[in-house]
Amino acid sequence: MQNTRLNNLFDAIATRLGQWFLNPWRRLSLLLISFLFGFFLGNAVSTTAGQEGVLDIVVAAFLVLLTEITSRIFYSPRFLERRSLLVDSLNLLKVGFIYSLFLEAFKLGS
Template sequence: MQSTRLNRLLNVILERLKQWLLNPWRRISLLIISLLFGNFVATAVSTIAGQEGYLDVLYALISLVITEILNWLVYGSKGKIARSLGIDILNSFKIGFTYGLFLEAFKLGS
């Protein structure tokens, strides 16, 4: 790419963001926020799917495919992909989503 002012500005912003995210406390806080957001999305998806009624199988298929792709990214390719912050955030979201679906199932079962 050409070295325009916009490209240089974006590169500087991304480098500062990377340096800011190197702090372990910020990394842990982002992972916890992602976990809680996954739990929230699971509650929202199960509520919407319960109200609609005719898209249950489609929602289940989409969540299964996304979960399996994330499992393959995180656990299946140990040497191929480095464990970056983005992969860890997606894994934390997946764990929160799965946990939220289990909680909704327990609420409906009682």
């Protein structure tokens, strides 16, 4: 890419954010927020998708596809040597999402 002022600004912001998240407590807090956001998303999806009851199978297939793609990304050999913050937060978002769906299923008794 060209070396413009906008590119320099975005590079500087990305570098500073990367350095800011090197602190273990900030990284842990971001991962915890990602898990809780996944829990919220699972709760929201289960209530809105079950409201009409028309597209339950399509929504369930789409959600299974998304979680499987996320698992494929997280457990691929390319990311096993070094874990980036984005991949870790995506995995914890998936874990919170699945955990929330399991809790909703237990609440419904099915």
